[in-house]
Amino acid sequence: MDLKITEAIETERKIDALLKGLTLEQKIGQMTQVLHFEPLTEGEVAAGRIGSVIHTQGPLPGEGAMGWQQRFRNLQEMALASGPGIPLLFGVDAVHGQNTYEGATIFPHNIGLGASQNADLVEKAAAITALEAQATGFNWVFSPCIAIPFNEKWGRVYEAFSESTPITEKLTQASVRGHQGRLSDVHTVMATAKHFVGDGSTENGIEGGATTLSASEIKDRLLPPYRAAVASGVGAVMASFNTFDGIPMHAHRELITGTLKGEMQFDGIVVSDWKAYSRFGEADIINAGIDMVMAVDGDLELFQEGLRTAVETGYVSGGRIDDAVRRILRQKFRLGLFDNPYPSAALIDKIGCQEHRDVARQAVRESLVLLKNKNEVLPVSPGAAKIIVVGAHGDNSGLQSGGWTIDWQGTDRNYAGATTILQGIARMAEGDVIYDAEGREKHPDADLAIICVGEPPYAEFFGDIGHESNTLKLELSKKHKEVIANYHDQGVATVVVLISGRPLVVTPELEKADAFIAAWLPGSEGDGIAEVLFGKYDFKGKLPHCWPASLEDLEGKYGPNFWDDSVTPLFPLGYGLSYG
Known part of the structure; x- marks a missing residue:
């Protein structure tokens, strides 16, 4: 008799014996x-x-x-x-x-x-x-x-x-x-x-x-x-x-x-x-x-x-x-x-060890979806003289990780062992890296602005659009839109890194950005994003969801193919560019 079958039969016998000895309570x-x-x-x-x-x-x-x-x-x-x-x-x-x-x-x-x-x-x-x-x-x-x-x-x-x-x-x-x-x-x-x-x-x-x-x-x-x-x-x-x-x-x-x-x-x-x-x-x-x-x-x-x-x-x-x-x-x-x-x-000793973080960093790299790369602004040249990293999401491992991180609803602070996007970029760049947390500064002489925007952490009911506990929308906040516009209007080449738990309607922002990346919620290894931005690795990610062009596209429920026949997504399921 097969060993697995023998073990299964023996397990059931042990269970029978235990059940006989148990009270209802x-x-x-x-x-x-x-x-x-x-x-x-x-x-x-x-x-x-x-x-x-x-x-x-x-x-x-x-x-x-x-x-x-x-x-x-x-x-x-x-x-x-x-x-x-x-x-x-x-x-x-x-x-x-x-x-x-x-x-x-x-x-x-x-x-x-x-x-x-x-x-x-x-x-x-x-x-x-x-x-x-x-x-x-x-x-x-x-x-x-x-x-x-x-x-x-x-x-x-x-x-x-x-x-x-x-x-x-x-x-x-x-x-x-x-x-x-x-x-x-x-x-x-x-x-x-x-x-x-x-x-x-x-x-x-x-x-x-x-x-x-x-x-x-x-x-x-x-x-x-x-x-x-x-x-x-x-x-x-x-x-x-x-x-x-x-x-x-x-x-x-x-x-x-x-x-x-x-x-x-x-x-x-x-x-x-x-x-x-x-x-x-x-x-x-x-x-x-x-x-x-x-x-x-x-x-x-x-x-x-x-x-x-x-x-x-x-x-x-x-x-x-x-x-x-x-x-x-x-x-x-x-x-x-x-x-x-x-x-x-x-x-x-294995908790958070380098071997494990290496796998997580690989997962970050392979999750990134490149939606736009106008005039091949990416990959970033390591020798760029001045790079501006913009937005609170750029230097906050809690914000980049989403809900179910340290706390149930996530956290808005840096947590132990994690690397932020800014830290990763600073390690890769040879020139000056300046951090503009609020996104209101003026740097018209910058070679590039890497703008990190997106959703705050949330989990379960509290992340539902329309839930009384939040003001979440399926688009960027007014502040984040203004951040992108600020650098676009200065004539600086802009790369937008979107940190979100779902596709958002970002059609106007896509038009203003030179490059646009769906980075989802990357977790503790933010430097994985930098490795792809600087071309150490290519983009591999493909959209796991169709991407909407407008808020109207997201009304009601999807049709037979997850989208109504009358709706054409901005980007289809499986879309994703690469350097090649």
Whole structure:
């Protein structure tokens, strides 16, 4: 008999034995995920009533990576000393590197990796993310996002690879391979395909809104990346906030149990998103197929007591509970947690190491899309006598990295270990480099102005166009338009570097610029941009989205090819110039 089959059979036998010894409360505990700093966490862990712990926005687990590891080691010891003795899963939103830890290697967000279309590079980035996540104590990451964005108004466009289903399929497989490797290895983690399904295709791009595509459109456009993830052995799938046919996706039994678990034969964990139990139907989400619940922000008692009552009254079957716990235990065995439950201190020195940063810098270089290069103003001559770097985005690693960087909504400050665009340019240039942060100075004698403009950091709901929390638009701010106009009007050759999580309407600015680059959200290695600007490397990136010519082009939803038949994009999917 094949060794893998033998191991799988043995694992199921071990799970059977564990299930027989668990009380209902302990089974529900395995289905429970909490924040590491929530009240009752330690007591619940010690009682064997927690299955997973997560870190996201909030107090840090400890001082430095060793402190993080020690916090999770302490919780793991409590779990193993409890009656069930089942190890914990530790999850983190590491969506472009271990982005919750300052000093980690931060990669371009997925939209940039989508522009690279380099599956090998995506796999390497995922493997490095996994190692640095393990080095800070985690064995589970909530990545990759494999949504297909239909509307640029959505505040999570940058978390997805592309509006192209084939590109997303290819890079999904690479990401899962990179994160998970051989699951039981100490430097790999369990990956999570998210968010199932339709999160990027809601009306008007509203996070958690209504997905009004037909069932056939969902099957043909949105589900193929999930099939690819399942075929690649992804360990978890996270449900999404949106609705379909008026049903919250968390409570959509036909799609979760019927399609994902049944038709696709997914045998891993279906995990809820934030506070889903109280938001989307309580026990109904368990009946729909959710296996593990983020019982956060006051949901812990509501979830555990509510589900216990639902089982005792027959609203949720004991078989559904056993299926959920079996899936959770299966992944814990596959991760090797019963044999090796603790993080390795030997990995800490790898966090943000030069080898990892070299890969991230390559990812930055290959993500850049050259949209215009009038009169071959690029590449920049290293011997240029005077170069002006313009704009706050030019010398701020927080602004260049976007949301999900250090903090949930990102940061507007420089963070440890990162290199800014200005620093990279200063290293490459032989002449004078002057920084004009506000973009109001006069330098008519400059050889070149490299103008860095774009969006502020944002994440999730707060990045939706029209959300009450922001004044974001699908175009540059008035200030950034004025910055470009200032240098254009001086007669200085201008190169615009656009830092954004989605295509923006920049048609007037394109006309004023001599060269224009879509740099997306490059992460911690800003010097990768400089290396391409100075011609050390050529442009390789190709647009992962069609690029709009006007704001009117972005009204409503896209048509059969993601654009209405009446709309011609300014630049099509796959567009991108090079020096050659």
